[in-house]
Amino acid sequence: MLTGKVAVITGSAQGIGKTCAETFLKNGAKVCLSDVVVDRLQATYEEFKLQYGAENVHQIPCDVTDKTQVEDLFKGTVDTFGAIDIVFNNAGVGIHEDWESVIQINQIGVIRCTYLALEYMKKSSKGPGGIIINMASFAGLCSSPLDPIYASSKFGVVGFTLSHALHADVVDSGVRMVALCPTFVDTTMIDDDNMKYFIEKIGVIKKEKLAEVVLEMVKDETNNGKCMVVTAQFHYYKDDFPKVEDVFLSTKQS
Ligand SMILES: NC(=O)C1=CN([C@@H]2O[C@H](COP(=O)(O)OP(=O)(O)OC[C@H]3O[C@@H](n4cnc5c(N)ncnc54)[C@H](O)[C@@H]3O)[C@@H](O)[C@H]2O)C=CC1
Ligand SMILES: CCCCC/C=C\C=C\C(=O)C/C=C\C/C=C\CCCC(=O)O
Numbered sequence: 001m002l003t004g005k006v007a008v009i010t011g012s013a014q015g016i017g018k019t020c021a022e023t024f025l026k027n028g029a030k031v032c033l034s035d036v037v038v039d040r041l042q043a044t045y046e047e048f049k050l051q052y053g054a055e056n057v058h059q060i061p062c063d064v065t066d067k068t069q070v071e072d073l074f075k076g077t078v079d080t081f082g083a084i085d086i087v088f089n090n091a092g093v094g095i096h097e098d099w100e101s102v103i104q105i106n107q108i109g110v111i112r113c114t115y116l117a118l119e120y121m122k123k124s125s126k127g128p129g130g131i132i133i134n135m136a137s138f139a140g141l142c143s144s145p146l147d148p149i150y151a152s153s154k155f156g157v158v159g160f161t162l163s164h165a166l167h168a169d170v171v172d173s174g175v176r177m178v179a180l181c182p183t184f185v186d187t188t189m190i191d192d193d194n195m196k197y198f199i200e201k202i203g204v205i206k207k208e209k210l211a212e213v214v215l216e217m218v219k220d221e222t223n224n225g226k227c228m229v230v231t232a233q234f235h236y237y238k239d240d241f242p243k244v245e246d247v248f249l250s251t252k253q254s
Helices: 015-026 038-052 067-081 099-121 148-164 193-202 207-219 244-253
Strands: 006-009 030-033 057-059 086-089 130-135 175-182 227-230 235-238
Touching (some): 015 030, 015 207, 030 038, 030 067, 038 057, 067 099, 099 148, 130 148, 148 175, 148 227, 175 207
Parallel strands (some): 006 086, 086 130
Antiparallel strands (some): 227 235
């Protein structure tokens, strides 16, 4: 159960973010919903307020590419609920004609939200500690010619999360940092004819199943610096990323 915990989820007006918000609420957390699409955010807020109670749900519109809006998101959540224990940096876009905005939203947005969330969560700032989950993708672990920019943005999220988790600012902060790498999930993001071939081959993860994995990640207090891979068939922490000292040691020995 997440009773007494407070979660912020970016991009939670629909899709994976919305389903995870509902799973957190069902497990007793208080949730601050957030999205750049204000009318859809309002509709999701109204729906959850009716179902889970106004005292448990809050909404703050936020474009993750805007530093002031991200600051207002975390400050506003603390002002409303008293603290932040869980941040799910989920907001993202798929195939997009403006490649620079894909990097801005999917990669730089996650980095910005991580840095600012840490300021409110770390124990040295009198925060409660907790977990920051950064949404990457299976496309952040392998070459994906279908969309090199999307893949690049997600490789960036994996690299940042696994590296920052070991940084001195994080190791003693009480905050865990974890990357999430699903294959295809049943949202409107995969409504694209070019993906049909791959989807038929590897299947589709149900949002509700992915949300259960996210809940498992929140509850696991030993997962700092790990990377969760989720497929339609199974999920596991990928643990074969070399650490920099391993690379240097093996170079010295050869
Ligand atoms: N659907 C899939 O197959 C997979 C999705 N992902 C990732 O999961 C995350 C969520 O995607 P889905 O739920 O599938 O897509 P979605 O399109 O249903 O949801 C994404 C949400 O992010 C919001 N958003 C977009 N730009 C934003 C910005 N600048 N600031 C704040 N919010 C913004 C959208 O308005 C939307 O509500 C994305 O990061 C995506 O890359 C990862 C692996 C697989
Ligand atoms: C893989 C590019 C997808 C573009 C964005 C839209 C949906 C995102 C879905 C995912 O993040 C799922 C990730 C990976 C699926 C695994 C492999 C697909 C490989 C496709 C390729 O060869 O390019």
